Amino acid sequence: MELFTKVATPETSFKINYTKNLAFFGSCFADNISAQFASRKFHTLANPFGTVYNPVSMARQIKAIASGKVFGEDDVFQDTRSDKLWHSFDAHSSLSASSREECIEKLNAGSAKASEFLQKADIAFITLGTAFVFFLKSTGDAVSNCHRQDPSLFERRMIPVEEAAQALESIVADLRRIHADIQVVFTVSPLRHMGDGAHGNSLSKATLLLAANKTGAEYFPSYEIVMDELRDYRFYDSDMVHLSKTAEEYIFERMVDTYCDEATRTNIARVEKFLKGAHHRVADPKSPESAAFAKRNCTLALELERDIPGLNLDKERQYFEKMGI
Numbered sequence: 001m002e003l004f005t006k007v008a009t010p011e012t013s014f015k016i017n018y019t020k021n022l023a024f025f026g027s028c029f030a031d032n033i034s035a036q037f038a039s040r041k042f043h044t045l046a047n048p049f050g051t052v053y054n055p056v057s058m059a060r061q062i063k064a065i066a067s068g069k070v071f072g073e074d075d076v077f078q079d080t081r082s083d084k085l086w087h088s089f090d091a092h093s094s095l096s097a098s099s100r101e102e103c104i105e106k107l108n109a110g111s112a113k114a115s116e117f118l119q120k121a122d123i124a125f126i127t128l129g130t131a132f133v134f135f136l137k138s139t140g141d142a143v144s145n146c147h148r149q150d151p152s153l154f155e156r157r158m159i160p161v162e163e164a165a166q167a168l169e170s171i172v173a174d175l176r177r178i179h180a181d182i183q184v185v186f187t188v189s190p191l192r193h194m195g196d197g198a199h200g201n202s203l204s205k206a207t208l209l210l211a212a213n214k215t216g217a218e219y220f221p222s223y224e225i226v227m228d229e230l231r232d233y234r235f236y237d238s239d240m241v242h243l244s245k246t247a248e249e250y251i252f253e254r255m256v257d258t259y260c261d262e263a264t265r266t267n268i269a270r271v272e273k274f275l276k277g278a279h280h281r282v283a284d285p286k287s288p289e290s291a292a293f294a295k296r297n298c299t300l301a302l303e304l305e306r307d308i309p310g311l312n313l314d315k316e317r318q319y320f321e322k323m324g325i
Contacts, residue, residue, distance in 0.1 A: 004231075007224045009258040014123070014183050016259040018042065018267065019310035021120050025062065025171075026127030027053045029189035029222065032243070033125070036252040040271050041311060045121070048114035049107070049144065050092020053129035055167035055211065056142040056159060059174070061090060065114045066174035071107040076100055079147060089136060089143040096147070118178045123259075125220070126171060129189045131207035132158050132196060158204060164211035172217055186212040186219050190226030190243065190251075220258065222251055267308045274300055278316050282323070294323040 016022065024034035024046045034046035049061045064071075076088050078100070086103035087096045095110060097103040118124075134143045134154045146154060159167075172184050188208045192201050205223060212219050226235070226247065235247040243251075256265060278297050282290050298320045301313040 005228050007221050007228050009221060009254060010218060012218065012259060014259075015261050015264070016042075016123065016256075017261075017264045017310065018308050020122040021045075021117065023114075023118060023121045023124040024127070025052065025058055025124065027051060027129030027189040027191065029129070029191055029243075030125065030127035032248050033127070033222075033252060033255070036248065040268055040275075041313065043310070043312075045114060045117040047092070048110040049090060050094045052092070052144045054131065054133045054142065054159075055128055055164050055171070055208070056133050057090075057144040058126065058128075059167040059170040060142060061144065062171050062174045064090065065111050065118065066177045068115065069111065071104050071111070073100065073104070075107065076103045079149070082148070087145075087147040089141070089145065089147070092145050093147060115178065118175065118182070121179055121182055123183045123185065124175050126168070126184065126186050127189050127222070128168075128186065128208040128212065129191065130193050130196075131164055131204040131211075132156060132193070132200075158200075158207065161207050161210045161214070164207055165214040168211055168215045168217070172215060184217050186215070186217055187221070188212065188223040190223045220255065225251055225254060267311075270304060271308070271311065274304055274313075275316075278320070290323060294320040 018041070021043045022034070022037055022045070024030040024044065026047070028051050031046055031051060034044050038044045038046075048065070052058045052061060063069075071088070075090065076086050078084065078086050085096045085098060086100050087093065088103065088107055091107060091110070095103065095106040097106060134146055134156050135141065136143055137153060137155055143154070168186065175182050175184055188205055192198075193204060194201060196204060209223070226243065230247050230250065235244050235250075237244050256268065260268070274297075278301075280293075282293065284290060298317055301317045301320070305311050305313055
């Protein structure tokens with residue numbers, strides 16, 4: 001007996017394994033899913049300019065990376081009203097700093113790191129959160145983060161489907177300027193933006209879905225999986241907006257089923273089992289038992305690296321080698 005509707009996922013022309021480099025851009029859902037891959041030792045890059053929710057700001061960030069933009073004094077400002085920090089409207093507050101120089105340095109470091117990774121990236125997952133965009137009135141530019149500045153400085157509006165689609169096409173074009181063979185997959189975040197009201201959130205998500213469809217690029221149905229398969233508040237966090245860990249892990253599993261072949265799925269299970277054992281708490285690191293434990297795990301790490309091309313367990317091996325001294 002089928003008790004829920006299972007959402008079909010796309011047939012893909014490419015597969016993910018441990019030799020692939022995976023880039024993630026977008027909302028906090030992108031951060032969460034990239035963390036699922038990273039925790040299993042995949043090679044990942046996630047949001048070099050911090051979390052970004054709308055397609056226009058995301059396109060602006062990726063264009064800066066593709067064009068090799070060098071950030072300077074005109075790209076940052078100081079919040080003179082409260083924290084006195086330096087910020088950029090193109091980046092999340094995680095790149096803010098106490099001095100102009102440090103803020104600029106963070107922006108350029110993030111861009112350089114992203115450029116280096118994307119030159120060898122195989123797949124980019126683009127997670128779209130909202131079609132509502134803040135525009136700075138003085139320039140007309142979309143902003144990634146308002147940094148709690150005076151609301152009168154901004155115009156906020158929901159962009160139409162055509163404008164969203166243009167932004168997504170720009171993202172694809174700029175990613176392929178960096179690496180011509182990169183695969184691009186769009187998905188719409190299932191996290192609701194209830195500040196816009198239930199109807200406003202639905203219109204926003206519909207705009208993103210239509211825009212992604214217009215590009216003709218590959219689409220993974222994260223939004224649909226949550227709406228149709230996980231339509232129960234037990235799959236949400238306590239705020240009833242963000243997803244629970246169970247829901248995030250379920251979507252990760254659906255992505256693995258879609259993009260990984262049977263051999264890679266087996267390898268993921270092997271890596272998970274190793275990491276679970278490797279993270280076992282050691283009561284006395286200097287005991288003979290701990291030394292044997294460390295030696296056993298070093299040997300297992302080497303076996304996994306030999307069996308699974310692209311897997312890197314340097315961090316774990318160094319830890320156990322130090323423990324076994």
